[in-house]
Amino acid sequence: MSTKLKEGYYFKKIDTKLATMRGFFIMFRPFRVPYDKIANVLQEKKVKIDHKLGMFESAPVFGWGWIGMSTEKDVEGMKTKQVLGDFVAFDYKGSYKGLPQAWRQIMKDYPNGCEYYSIYVNNPNKVNEEDLLTTIIFKLKQS
Numbered sequence: 001m002s003t004k005l006k007e008g009y010y011f012k013k014i015d016t017k018l019a020t021m022r023g024f025f026i027m028f029r030p031f032r033v034p035y036d037k038i039a040n041v042l043q044e045k046k047v048k049i050d051h052k053l054g055m056f057e058s059a060p061v062f063g064w065g066w067i068g069m070s071t072e073k074d075v076e077g078m079k080t081k082q083v084l085g086d087f088v089a090f091d092y093k094g095s096y097k098g099l100p101q102a103w104r105q106i107m108k109d110y111p112n113g114c115e116y117y118s119i120y121v122n123n124p125n126k127v128n129e130e131d132l133l134t135t136i137i138f139k140l141k142q143s
Helices: 035-044 096-109
Strands: 009-026 029-032 055-058 062-070 079-093 113-120 133-140
Touching: 009 035, 009 133, 035 055, 035 062, 055 079, 062 079, 079 096, 079 113, 096 113, 096 133
Parallel strands: none
Antiparallel strands: 009 029, 009 062, 009 079, 055 062, 055 113, 079 133, 113 133
């Protein structure tokens, strides 16, 4: 990619297959999303999870979106999504309460963005709130 990015952003190439579960979102915020359930189901099915990538989330303004974890194979009873391509990435560190402000800044910096995903890199049950790391990725629409 030859596009020069604004400070704090970087390019990230992704090619992964995700086992997914549906979740319901209101104003991009999770309302009924099975964050704990997806990992438990994959473990019960003895599916190897690629934890390096974290948990992906595709959240609409309102309605059904999905969360997914990277796996080596399709998982019976779960939909598979392929996330592939060159993305622009932004790392946010801290409480999830600050994510809406990060998203607003990204939308302001890159109004031509599309195909957005949040990637939860670490587990809120295992790290302090101030150490939570979320990578937000998106593609740039070609003009």
